[in-house]
Amino acid sequence: MPAISDKRDVPTYSEVSSFQISDGLSRDMEPVKTGRIFLAAVAANLSAFVVGTCLGWTSPIGPKLKSADTSDSPLDRPITADEDAWISSLIAIGALVAPFVAGPLADRIGRKWVLLSSSVFFVAAFLLNMVATEVWILYLSRLVQGFGVGFVMTVQPMYVGEISTDNVRGATGSLMQLFIVAGILYDYAIGPFVSYQALQWCCIVLPLISNTVFFFMPESPYYLAGKGRKTDAMRSLQFLRGQSAEGVHDEMTLIQANVEEAMSSKGTVMDLIQNPSNRKALLICGGLICFQQLSGINVVLFNSQSIFASANTGLNPAVATIIIGCVQVSASGLTPIVADRLGRKVLLLISASVMSVGLAALGAFFYMQLVVGDISSVVWLPVPALILYNIVYCTGFGPLPWAVLGEMFPANIKSAASSVVASTCWTLGFLVTRYYPALDALGSYYAFWLFAFFCVVAFFFVLFVVMETKGLSLQQIQDRLNGKHN
Template sequence: MGPENNPLQRPTTVLEDSWITSLHSLGAAVCPLFIGPLANKYGRKNTMIIFSLPMLASNIILIFANTVSLFYIARFLIGVGTGCVFSVVPLYVAEISSVENRGFTSLFMSVTISFQQLVVYIIGPYVTIRNLAIISLIPSGLFLLTFGLFVPDSPYYFILVNKKENAINSLTRLRQISKSYAEKEILDVINSVEQSKTKKSPREMFRSKIVLKCFLISSGLMFFQQFTGILAIIPYLQTIFDATNTSIPGEISVMIVGLVQLNTTALTSKIIDIIDRKKLLIASNMGVFLSLVSLGAYFFLLSNGSNVSKLNWLPISSILGYIICFNLGIGPIVWTIAGEIFPSDLKTYLNGLATFTNIMCGFTISMLFPNVSLFLGMAWSVWIFAICTALSIIFIALFVPETRGKTFLDIQVMLREGKIK
């Protein structure tokens, strides 16, 4: 394999593969720790623009990377940018959306990510790493140009910094509504911000039962989202498909999965404001659980020398079922709820901490999965995720509130009163 296809001119080790995969999550974990103060001080928009620069730098490094160290740096930097995306974008989208379509708009990020993954799955096997990095510069440039020049900041941010007129103008532009209607809606924004305002320190904040409850619900959802195994399944899709000995080439199977992922995420955006979030989450986890059990069963039979030639359809069917069910609920809706349940003035801080939980769980899984699968075997590695998914169903049923059709203030009142339906 020449330098065009492999700039390192040698195969990477299992440990190097683990670090290249997981450093993205480690970089992403850095950002949420300080993203809250930045987003409140400089605005949601400026924070997103600032943290798009590490993504830009990452792809520039990959164009010239010829050592493992440079790949480590590039993966870490793109992770830093990703951490900002998952911390601030759900917050920004929730704050600019109306109650009626907040679920729909909250899935724009998930649809975009699914589309990006599909593009990489399609072109990745046929271009060099250098050319893929060059192509990846295009969306970063478009974001800086369009978002930076034409999109206003969140009306909630403007209210937090006492810029009421800017908040009205922001709503007018973003929603395409009249100024008089925007002025009426801003009164709800002001009321929501005032009701939840606090000057408490982080330690004092967590002494508040409502804040602690919101944080535990959000962090619990983040934890269980990752421990369904998504960061073991997605990065190692081709490895998993190659290990099944099916007749379909691994790279083709990955493309099929990417296409299904995009379409199911788009479908979720259509139904999230029609069906209760909680019902979608529970149904999603049930489907993920069954898919993981069947995938683990295939690997168990394969590792024990059973004849699985008549079951070649099972691995791809299980993974497709997994992707469909994950993207119909636990994947995107966790981020929707995270953008909805926190008090307005604490959203940037607490959402950042919940995102940190999500990313560190993802880092742990992506780092350990290759070695755990070698030690325990693929079957038990998959079944561990199935067990976590079953626990997730119990957690959602007992503790997660229904947020569909409710204002931010309604959600806070509901949590304060201990209602979850």
Template sequence: MEMEEQGENSSREEMREPLVKRSPANEEEADGAGTAHQWMVYLSTFVAVCGSYAFGGVTGAGYSSPTESAITEDLNLSLAEYSLFGSILTFGAMVGAITSGPIADFIGRKGGMRVSSGFCVAGWLAIYFAEGALVLDIGRLATGYGMGAFSYVVPVFVAEIAPKNLRGALTALNQVMIVAGVSVAYIIGTVLTWRALALTGLVPCAILLFGLFFIPESPRWLAKVGHQKDFEVALQKLRGKDADISEEAAEIQDYIETLQRLPKAKFLELFQRRYLRSVIIGVGLMVCQQLGGINGICFYVASIFESAGFSSSLGTILYACLQLPVTAIGATLVDRVGRKPLILVSGTGLVLGCILPAISFYMKENEIAVKASPILAVTGILVYIGSFSVGMGAVPWVIMSEIFPINVKGVAGSLATLMNWFIAWLVSYTFNFLMSWSSYGTFVVYGAINVLAILFIAFVVPETKGRSLEQIQAAINA
């Protein structure tokens, strides 16, 4: 036992050693090297986040919400058949989450994005040509798989290619593009037929598949699988042809070599002491993001406004207009103010956004200031959505893409992503039951969960701003 602990401590010291050797001057030089020539980083990020846009177009709010009545009427579906069509997406996403990590580890991050795009393309074509419930459900299941896989591989790829001074903002673009995909699909869904809307889902996938021919693979993945020459070529492309990549390349290579001395992690080994803190942080953030009620509130926002006595159409328009710009603002702030302050402010806003509707529904139920309660409810929902969009929506994905060592990133990332989708399903499934139990009590419960999330973030989650992936992982797993 004592020898095992000494070996583990030795491994940790080896893991930290290459990181300590770098001087602040060299770190600053590497950080700024080739900043003016990083067009390939921006192009690679744009190509990758087309997958995030495709993700947004697939979601319930993006596709099924504006097409529900048309699909039901054209294919003569019962309510139960349409409900299966809507909900089967989540199960496809869970399977995508489980398998995306191992796939991206085996065939690369670009390969993982190709697989995800292939499932989305096949799914959209199945939906377009569907003449009955079975083909429609198969298409929905396939697009769900692609969505679940994209939710893991896109932020991981972007985090692995970005320089540390841009990593937070570029990774947060994942959430910006998801929201953009939802908003655009919702808007154009009001003027296009459901079949034509399905064809628009092919566009971001086509751009991604075409763009992958022109961008490099993740240098960290190439180093991990032993493609040394390709690793150096990819890193040079990303940092600019005149950039000195020797320091960054040496740090990545040293860290990879240290990790490769450790046994390849299997699922149960994630709960060993050396990986446990990363797993707690990654999975915990996904639970915090979803268990606070976001999926229930987003999926049923129109009915919430109606229950509160406010115009559902006006409320939905305000909601849609708010979400995208606030998400974009959060992306610009994540590398300036840091991950932790942004998510703590976001969590505080979520608590306030739960308190106001709780008060509103309590007032309505007890006939207190009845005219004021609808305004209080819509204000609370908008505060909630704005707060989620500025931090809690994007930052957990940013941190998840940063904290796992590359030798366990596939299996650990899949676990975190699976947990995200499972909690998302749980919240959306139970929301109506909670509302029928007590409308104000529902928001009190979500508010209490968000308070617990703030405590978890304050005491457990580290700040990762301005640090290389290797420094973050060595510090967390020390």
């Protein structure tokens, strides 16, 4: 391959095959082309879009399955409230088990191939939906979907965190939420207006598209360096940075040193508890994920159409749900822009405080509807309350816990940490979704006021426990966790 003769003459990933450099090209003359990083991050996040279609699936499908008219249902009878709760929540069971498979696999076969393999679960699940004639087949489908979701949400933050530079890691780490809510909106916008079977076809093509695009992206240079594949790691880094071999030399040296140090002390789950810095990182990441789920987001996502129907605002529930989906996508699009400007901590504080207001207002509406009876003066309240809630969730507690997870742990413990945190997320996600109907039966306001209370607690957790990582390198974050502030 000819030497690179100009800083604009950067080869594609498939063309990078040697370390030749041009005459006299200095490293500081080669700016990092962050567009390459975002290209790879977006390609990886197409799998998060598929995750969104799985999470939003129950909102348009639930009313079809519960309808007395079974002409647009694969079943020959309406499902019960208990069956509906299981269909909504079983995805979380698969997702909480999968990380303990996905984490070790990510270290064995690579981040890229684990993400690609997640499509097998998604395709199988949507095929099961097509042939379902009994409720148990839908249960199985949701479990299989959960495995795919667990694979993506364990490994995608690892991949994106490792391919990104310090100055864009917050932005790229926030992309997952944007793509998840875009996938949810896909269901919201299509599901109510097409048949049950048509929606399955609309969903099954997405993992195939995702794999086709992501297949051409490079593997994480950290993973490749850890496997002793220095040539491949260099090629990957050249593609991601848009630089020559000389331009990425210093960063490659640093990655190699970090990986060698990590390999010399391979971490286990016990190291998360025994090591003080890992323990602090686990407290921060685990706490953020817990409060993310305790904010009631899965209840809102899985039951949006039903919530609006029970609120009886006069607005078509399907249209109201699409409005919420559009708000989620718009708000999530802001996060990559502001995450590295305002910082993670500020956005999380705003998110927690404003979510509590939106949830308290929604609870007040349902209280007036059930207890007071006259809601004519507040019939408008549910839509703006949920819009407010979704805006701040999608700019704070939605994306940022995953972004922080991707940057908080050293390489030797990252897969174990990701597995534990992702499983914690989905354990709580299952409990909240499965037992929401029980609270709802007492009165919807109980559930929403409880979620509001957890958001208030989350505010103080962020204020006193969470550290700011804006602009810090992965090594500087480890230094801070170890009490070094230089």
